Amino acid sequence: MSVECKGINTKQxxxxxxxxxxxxxxxxxxxxxxxxxxxxxxxxxMIYIGSHVEGxxxxxxxxxxxxxxxxxxxxxxxxxIKVCDGTACHVRGSMPVLEAVKKKINLTDGKMTTENGxxxxxxxxxxxxxxxAPAIVINEKIYPKMTPDAVTVIIDTxxxxxx
Amino acid sequence: MVNLTIxxxxxxxxxxxxxxxxxxxxxxxxxxxxxxNGALDLIQRFKDLGADADILTKxxxxxxxxxxxxxxxxxxxxxxxxxxxxxxxxxxxxxVDEIYESLKNNTVVERLLYVDPALNxxxxxxxxxxxxxxxxxxxxKNCGLINPESLDEAIAAGAYSALAKVxxxxxxxxxxxxxxxxxxxxxxxxxxATGRKWRSVHRNRGGKSYVICNGDEGDPxxxxxxxxxxxxxxxxxxxxxxxxxxxxxxxxxxxxxxxYPLAIKRLKMAIQAAEARNLLGxxxxxxxxxxxxxxxxxxxxxxxxxSSALIASIEGExxxxxxxxxxxxxxxxxxxxxxxxxxETFANVPLIILNGSKWFASMxxxxxxxxxxxxxxGEVNNTGLVEVPMDTTLRQIxxxxxxxxxxxxxxxxxxxxxxxxxxxxxxxxxxxxxxxxLTKAGAMVGSGGxxxxxxxxxxxxxxxxxxxxxxxESCGKCTPCREGTKQMLAILERIxxxxxxxxxxxxxxxxxxxxKQGSLCGLGKSAPNPVLSTLKYFRDEYIAHIKDKxxxxxxxxxxxxxxxxxxxxxxxxxxxxxxxVNAISGSLKEPHKIDQSKCIKCGACIDNCPFxxxxxx
Numbered sequence: 031m032s033v034e035c036k037g038i039n040t041k042q043x044x045x046x047x048x049x050x051x052x053x054x055x056x057x058x059x060x061x062x063x064x065x066x067x068x069x070x071x072x073x074x075x076m077i078y079i080g081s082h083v084e085g086x087x088x089x090x091x092x093x094x095x096x097x098x099x100x101x102x103x104x105x106x107x108x109x110x111i112k113v114c115d116g117t118a119c120h121v122r123g124s125m126p127v128l129e130a131v132k133k134k135i136n137l138t139d140g141k142m143t144t145e146n147g148x149x150x151x152x153x154x155x156x157x158x159x160x161x162x163a164p165a166i167v168i169n170e171k172i173y174p175k176m177t178p179d180a181v182t183v184i185i186d187t188x189x190x191x192x193x
Numbered sequence: 194m195v196n197l198t199i200x201x202x203x204x205x206x207x208x209x210x211x212x213x214x215x216x217x218x219x220x221x222x223x224x225x226x227x228x229x230n231g232a233l234d235l236i237q238r239f240k241d242l243g244a245d246a247d248i249l250t251k252x253x254x255x256x257x258x259x260x261x262x263x264x265x266x267x268x269x270x271x272x273x274x275x276x277x278x279x280x281x282x283x284x285x286x287x288x289v290d291e292i293y294e295s296l297k298n299n300t301v302v303e304r305l306l307y308v309d310p311a312l313n314x315x316x317x318x319x320x321x322x323x324x325x326x327x328x329x330x331x332x333x334k335n336c337g338l339i340n341p342e343s344l345d346e347a348i349a350a351g352a353y354s355a356l357a358k359v360x361x362x363x364x365x366x367x368x369x370x371x372x373x374x375x376x377x378x379x380x381x382x383x384x385x386a387t388g389r390k391w392r393s394v395h396r397n398r399g400g401k402s403y404v405i406c407n408g409d410e411g412d413p414x415x416x417x418x419x420x421x422x423x424x425x426x427x428x429x430x431x432x433x434x435x436x437x438x439x440x441x442x443x444x445x446x447x448x449x450x451x452x453y454p455l456a457i458k459r460l461k462m463a464i465q466a467a468e469a470r471n472l473l474g475x476x477x478x479x480x481x482x483x484x485x486x487x488x489x490x491x492x493x494x495x496x497x498x499x500s501s502a503l504i505a506s507i508e509g510e511x512x513x514x515x516x517x518x519x520x521x522x523x524x525x526x527x528x529x530x531x532x533x534x535x536x537e538t539f540a541n542v543p544l545i546i547l548n549g550s551k552w553f554a555s556m557x558x559x560x561x562x563x564x565x566x567x568x569x570x571g572e573v574n575n576t577g578l579v580e581v582p583m584d585t586t587l588r589q590i591x592x593x594x595x596x597x598x599x600x601x602x603x604x605x606x607x608x609x610x611x612x613x614x615x616x617x618x619x620x621x622x623x624x625x626x627x628x629x630x631l632t633k634a635g636a637m638v639g640s641g642g643x644x645x646x647x648x649x650x651x652x653x654x655x656x657x658x659x660x661x662x663x664x665x666e667s668c669g670k671c672t673p674c675r676e677g678t679k680q681m682l683a684i685l686e687r688i689x690x691x692x693x694x695x696x697x698x699x700x701x702x703x704x705x706x707x708x709k710q711g712s713l714c715g716l717g718k719s720a721p722n723p724v725l726s727t728l729k730y731f732r733d734e735y736i737a738h739i740k741d742k743x744x745x746x747x748x749x750x751x752x753x754x755x756x757x758x759x760x761x762x763x764x765x766x767x768x769x770x771x772x773x774v775n776a777i778s779g780s781l782k783e784p785h786k787i788d789q790s791k792c793i794k795c796g797a798c799i800d801n802c803p804f805x806x807x808x809x810x
Contacts, residue, residue, distance in 0.1 A: 057509035099493030116413030156413035161266030
């Protein structure tokens with residue numbers, strides 16, 4: 031039976047820990063699984079792992095979670111928009127694309143997720159899709175050769191699909 | 194000589210029979226770039242028409258094969274028909290029926306042929322395509338020609354025959370000697386002699402030791418490792434297995450960036466398939482040698498490309514570099530002897546074993562042997578992956594293979610080796626891509642990223658961009674790197690805002706030198722390179738920003754002023770609709786105005802104005 035504690039599914043966490051043999055060297059992989067499940071790393075989940083895996087502490091887990099860019103301590107949106115700002119994309123104009131996305135989803139500075147939880151936005155340093163520059167990724171799908179107009183159309187379509 | 198239970202030659206023959214039965218092969222690039230352009234739809238349409246390798250019944254049989262990246266990403270989707278030496282570019286789903294018919298009738302679909310921008314002519318024969326003809330593909334030989342998800346295709350193309358040769362000869366010394374004699378140097382950035390590294394790990398054999406492949410290709414602008422992992426994963430696995438045999442390891446890790454989900458998927462598939470055929474795993478091909486490979490996904494930290502930080506990350510910790518007074522060959526991963534090489538380095542190994550060290554050493558320059566893959570991007574006509582001997586010059590890469598600068602603009606600079614590298618100029622165009630010569634000029638081969646810039650690129654802004662990147666990625670362990678990069682970035686930000694002082698230039702150089710000397714790992718040691726090299730070759734441009742408050746390339750926003758010319762504006766409202774901050778106002782069919790206090794100077798209005806009515810001052 032699944033036990034919900036402060037909104038955390040401990041049974042799920044136990045399964046994740048066990049599937050990695052309770053090895054502390056698998057911490058990053060465990061956190062990746064947790065993030066896949068919750069779309070972010072809830073504080074309670076980090077504390078749980080920190081106190082249930084030998085050799086770890088909640089502080090260590092928090093230290094690792096905040097070190098890597100992939101981990102988010104805040105909930106992400108249903109659509110995760112990543113705008114590539116690697117060198118090739120930067121040279122070919124990724125910044126106007128980013129501004130257009132911000133305007134379209136109405137995101138003010140400092141925030142990464144929209145209030146309705148539909149979109150979250152971040153820049154990444156390189157997707158390795160340099161020949162498609164500037165590129166963006168929405169939930170693992172790559173959109174090549176973006177312009178402010180094109181990206182607005184894409185987000186419009188996503189908004190309509192969800193209405 | 195050891196007798197193996199698997200005869201790789203027979204396996205190869207069997208695999209070749211399977212491929213022969215496919216009939217005419219229609220290769221469709223299904224790598225990241227072309228997938229984004231809709232390659233899967235193309236493949237499905239070919240299958241619907243009857244070119245399905247699984248259901249071959251027709252007389253005129255053809256098979257569509259999804260392949261890895263052919264490297265010519267700019268022109269995707271790409272369809273290649275090897276037996277007719279045809280390459281079709283920018284192919285859409287609607288074109289598939291026509292291609293299929295033409296193959297039956299042995300005709301050519303003229304409108305889909307590649308047009309060479311220099312010769313302005315349609316290329317009917319692949320061999321006449323400069324992009325390929327001037328390359329020497331060895332590490333990437335199979336990329337784009339085989340289905341990366343099929344072990345049979347890899348075996349038919351020669352995979353695992355080098356490993357079989359090594360296991361038959363059964364002498365680690367022979368392998369290490371071959372690698373030493375080949376002159377292979379690490380392809381990940383450092384350029385350390387690979388053979389020497391192998392020998393020092395071999396010296397510490399006896400107990401448990403590890404082989405690690407660094408697939409954390411973090412340099413923005415480099416994607417050759419992604420290509421090998423996605424397009425020919427077995428070549429990497431075979432290279433690692435040969436290395437493990439040579440140094441006496443039985444366990445290996447591939448550390449892959451989380452940003453490369455397709456690479457992770459294909460590597461996992463390849464490992465599983467190879468283990469099922471006893472080409473990896475326990476007692477490989479019936480020998481005493483066992484080797485097991487695990488995949489470790491990175492979690493987004495550039496510094497993890499540094500060897501000791503990568504090891505910390507595999508151990509589940511924060512990816513921070515460790516002091517190197519104890520060599521990794523003695524105490525690396527889990528405090529055991531460890532060999533760490535980059536993807537491209539391992540990919541070179543099987544061919545050196547098969548063709549011999551002399552063959553490899555016959556290519557390149559005195560100190561840099563063999564071939565190297567470069568990721569050609571930026572303002573160049575043919576972006577993509579280019580593998581060339583290391584004596585090839587920048588000019589040959591950018592102008593012959595790359596087809597020159599986009600839109601007929603003027604070449605200004607090329608940024609080499611990502612955020613650790615430097616900018617080179619026109620005067621260096623005839624320099625070979627040799628490790629030592631490039632380092633002397635203030636750049637580096639690095640991971641092989643080549644970002645071409647034209648006259649419209651502001652060098653100071655590019656230096657700021659790289660400093661912003663390294664500052665953000667500094668792990669914070671060493672004070673000069675953590676604090677120094679922050680200060681350098683602050684100065685550069687001032688300069689691009691038009692608030693720089695002449696003393697700033699000396700301060701940048703001084704800080705740069707201190708950071709290089711006082712940092713533990715490669716990130717800090719090389720972080721100032723883009724600034725130092727541009728200060729050396731483009732000092733005038735820095736001075737123009739500081740003294741004249743002008744950006745010669747017209748890029749730096751703070752020095753730009755956008756205006757709408759009333760005489761040209763027709764009041765179409767397109768600029769106002771596209772302005773991301775609603776700074777443009779005006780009624781329909783009336784000249785519009787820009788509110789300078791709101792304008793963020795992004796240039797979206799200029800790009801969208803059909804009447805060229807918006808000017809910058």
